[in-house]
Amino acid sequence: MWGTMFEFITWGGAALSLAGLVGLVWCILRVMKARKSGLSDEELRAVVQGVLPWNLASLFLSVLGLMVVIVGISFG
Secondary structure: OHHHHHHHHHHHHHHHHHHHHHHHHHHHHHHHHHHHOOOOHHHHHHHHHHHHHHHHHHHHHHHHHHHHHHHHHHHO
């Protein structure tokens, strides 16, 4: 029973990390698209400032998922 529970925890953490990674890739692609569109410095700065909270949230989600994976592996 315990092995199965920690297996679910490990896979759940992997899913969280994957979701965070997808968010980070989205942030990178969004900023690259803004850079290639030829925006002015102020407009580009506004885009980057808008993406920054999503970037930090994605990074946090990824780190949280990796911590859950480590807990699942350690206790499983």
